[in-house]
Amino acid sequence: MNFNKVLDNVSIYEAGKPIELVVREYGINPKDIIKLASNENPYGTSPKVTKKIQEIAGNMFVYPDDSMYELKDALSNKFEVKPSNVIVGSGSDQILEFCVHAKCDKDSKVLMSKTTFAMYEIYAKQTGSSVIKTVDDEHNLEQFSAMYKEHGADIIFLCLPNNPLGECLDKDDVYTFLETIDKDTLVVVDGAYQEYASFKDEKKRINPKDLINTFPNCIYLGTFSKAYALGGMRVGYGIAQEDIIKTLYKLRAPFNITTLTLAAAIEALKDEEFVDKCIALNFEEMNRYEEYAEQKGFDYIDSYTNFITLKFGDLFSSKEVAQNLLELGVIVRDLTGYGVNAIRITIGSKEQNTKVFEILDEVLEKLK
């Protein structure tokens, strides 16, 4: 059968390996596996959210309130915008997809950093758009500007902070850049890890309301998958001016999040204390990774997220390190596929990290 020609060019995203797969492939006891490959919150779901879901589990047969009245109300209060400035997606990932389909077809151009969230490129290619990338691995606004001047773009993706590398641009630099962008170019500010970045350094904080009021061509994306510890529930949101939100709604299928997801997100927003605690612990533990890397003599990227990227330079092959860790039950993300000799490790809990250092010692000794 013949299919849409634009798909010839589309590759499939490789998700972090799940625990189930490592159990199947390597016969390791699930209890002994440490999964630090998908930047999940290692402190688990908020107990208050878990309790809520246990209470209402019997409602699984009922479709969710598709207006998402209560969740949009809570989000619009949190961010001081109107509910009509908010759209909820199955992960902020789905809002990315809506953005691409709202703006792009096979004649469109999409601009992004060389090493950034893989789905930007995959979604762009699903529409047949051309993907333009800057040269440096990390976000470089001079290169963004030069590329934009040369090629133009229908969409620009800024990942602030950037996944999978962890770096983050300053808000002031981003704003200076945005002033140079045409009002018909949609700029997607992906804030999936913003809670972490703004905790570490106030200069990184992007305020969605201020962003969309200053630059009506911007959309801010947030997620419940990271600091809010609901990665498995698939829920994120976009905040933008109404003309953008209305168009994205045309691409949203009804019931795009589950009944339990809707309740979990509403409940999670009531427990910000849990979120704050997780973020503080994250950076305490990140210090230990930085010390570890310095001690071993390899580089790392200063991270504004809940993961750290360790660069091996000429010392080791990240592919080998990741594979050896996997066989010992530690799942991390090898970045070879992104053209970087590095691994990305989610900052785990204290106990997990202690064990990771032990096993990493063992692996590095073996590969030396």
Place this chain on the structure above:
Amino acid sequence: MNFNKVLDNVSIYEAGKPIELVVREYGINPKDIIKLASNENPYGTSPKVTKKIQEIAGNMFVYPDDSMYELKDALSNKFEVKPSNVIVGSGSDQILEFCVHAKCDKDSKVLMSKTTFAMYEIYAKQTGSSVIKTVDDEHNLEQFSAMYKEHGADIIFLCLPNNPLGECLDKDDVYTFLETIDKDTLVVVDGAYQEYASFKDEKKRINPKDLINTFPNCIYLGTFSKAYALGGMRVGYGIAQEDIIKTLYKLRAPFNITTLTLAAAIEALKDEEFVDKCIALNFEEMNRYEEYAEQKGFDYIDSYTNFITLKFGDLFSSKEVAQNLLELGVIVRDLTGYGVNAIRITIGSKEQNTKVFEILDEVLEKLK
């Protein structure tokens, strides 16, 4: 901001009104509301599935196994196909979306029945495709053949049984029709209510394995939203030959169902007894609606689903009936928007239906 021109033509799907909205708008106590608008299973979720979800609710922070190994294994055993013949979506709805994007762009044609599941048209228009419809409300294969001969089609949608009307073509007639269809036309056989149809009449049964082996250009869609009582969890599946499944995978975002959804679907497949019981009760209760309609002198469509469509002819306006029912706490679906003077009522539980007849009596008396 300018958006993709094809979206100018896209309207937004209107979902059945949720209980929350009726509470907000009419101040009715949630306990007094009977929602029979979205064809949810009135017998609730299987207690075994609910128990499972309560046990694992704490896993909400973890992404699901994106390979969906266990669920695909269970589905492929049930349908006697290979896991590589299966794709899982956020509702079978999402598989519809994949199918359209896999085949269509603005030069494509999509053929469907005049009054059928609204998302077929919405997804088609998202790609800018032309939508061709048969003339009769109910599926009419002669008209499908004539339209296909005249216009051709990249995709044909067959809804077996048909939502929102409830009628169902015989399998033999469908097969005779499929023999005349070009191998490059993708035929989507939407079996969302097949469990009901094949229970009522063996002649309606479509066997997915036989379908895709006989007609490699067909995809069969199934869902957990109806007989399996997981509407709120958003999970369905497509069964097709590998070349089709592989292409659809290019359009699937990672983690397209939730961690709890994955577990719920796996568990639901273990409790077929619950499903069988629900379906038997459904048709017992449907008899009462048929009797009620005959008694009141209005028409209904012989239904192979878990809903019934009552046609008011010149007797009443379905819009008025639906609105009056709503104000008394009974949510049904008015089909005026589909160009039919009828309401679609999900077959509720015995208690619900008894109350519906009482309230409907009151409304019809008022509107007489």
